[in-house]
Amino acid sequence: xxxxxxxxxxxxxxxxxxxxxxxxxxxxxxxxxxxxxxxxxxxxxxxxxxxxxxxxxxxxxxxxxxxxxxxxxxxxxxxxxxxxxxxxxxxxxxxxxxxxxxxxxxxxxxxxxxxxxxxxxxxxxxxxxxxxxxxxxxxxxxxxxxxxxxxxxxxxxxxxxxxxxxxxxxxxxxxxxxxxxxxxxxxxxxxxxxxxxxxxxxxxxxxxxxxxxxxxxxxxxxxxxxxxxxxxxxxxxxxxxxxxxxxxxxxxxxxxxxxxxxxxxxxxxxxxxxxxxxxxxxxxxxxxxxxxxxxxxxxxxxxxxxxx
Numbered sequence: 007x008x009x010x011x012x013x014x015x016x017x018x019x020x021x022x023x024x025x026x027x028x029x030x031x032x033x034x035x036x037x038x039x040x041x042x043x044x045x046x047x048x049x050x051x052x053x054x055x056x057x058x059x060x061x062x063x064x065x066x067x068x069x070x071x072x073x074x075x076x077x078x079x080x081x082x083x084x085x086x087x088x089x090x091x092x093x094x095x096x097x098x099x100x101x102x103x104x105x106x107x108x109x110x111x112x113x114x115x116x117x118x119x120x121x122x123x124x125x126x127x128x129x130x131x132x133x134x135x136x137x138x139x140x141x142x143x144x145x146x147x148x149x150x151x152x153x154x155x156x157x158x159x160x161x162x163x164x165x166x167x168x169x170x171x172x173x174x175x176x177x178x179x180x181x182x183x184x185x186x187x188x189x190x191x192x193x194x195x196x197x198x199x200x201x202x203x204x205x206x207x208x209x210x211x212x213x214x215x216x217x218x219x220x221x222x223x224x225x226x227x228x229x230x231x232x233x234x235x236x237x238x239x240x241x242x243x244x245x246x247x248x249x250x251x252x253x254x255x256x257x258x259x260x261x262x263x264x265x266x267x268x269x270x271x272x273x274x275x276x277x278x279x280x281x282x283x284x285x286x287x288x289x290x291x292x293x294x295x296x297x298x299x300x301x302x303x304x305x306x307x308x309x310x311x312x313x314x
């Protein structure tokens with residue numbers, strides 16, 4: 007199983023770089039960054055409370071951060087967790103991704119999701135569309151990416167995207183360049199995962215991942231694909247507690263985001279349960295960690311949970 011670090015972009019560049027460099031030097035397998043321009047109304051969840059426009063601090067842009075990390079931080083995989091498809095035309099994203107794959111020496115994973123955050127679209131004048139429209143657009147975008155990454159010239163006539171004999175050079179170093187799709191929608195998102203993804207990510211506790219993977223397996227059978235071809239990753243907020251009572255209280259507040267809440271013993275059990283469910287990668291965000299405490303928490307998790 008891989009263990010990767012998800013760095014929040016609501017910190018300074020130096021703080022983010024320090025965290026990424028520490029993760030690389032201490033044996034983590036990947037660095038992920040979120041693709042947002044502002045928090046959603048009300049915050050992301052119980053871990054950060056309500057956030058008003060006046061309280062919004064600076065947020066670094068994900069793909070320029072990835073390009074910088076690709077040049078500075080060696081060895082480990084890099085990716086967005088995950089890019090909103092509504093923010094960039096897939097042809098633009100394809101060219102960006104191929105360039106970063108070259109800068110990194112072949113370490114990029116293209117993370118992509120349908121998009122969901124209403125206030126970003128409203129503030130920046132971007133079309134959000136209905137859930138069905140976003141699912142349709144994501145499916146088209148995945149096909150466009152696959153074609154551009156593999157063909158000399160690409161023509162595509164979709165409802166949302168049209169390409170006319172479009173070139174894209176250089177091609178990514180990795181063939182294929184891994185495409186990760188994020189999301190847990192069982193009717194549409196997991197079908198798109200089955201059709202196009204090399205990797206898939208979702209928030210959830212071990213039993214929730216097991217249920218989603220069973221649905222994904224059915225979609226794979228429907229499209230004639232082997233489930234084992236798709237790497238599966240889970241993400242949960244990491245909070246190391248000192249008692250099981252404390253763990254239960256926090257998990258109740260966090261719901262599906264509380265998959266990595268517990269004492270070291272409980273966390274070792276959770277990792278084993280994720281592995282039994284079929285999870286290949288655990289992704290640990292730093293969203294609940296003060297910058298000054300982050301390295302110590304990550305190191306404790308590796309020492310008392312992963313290495314143990």
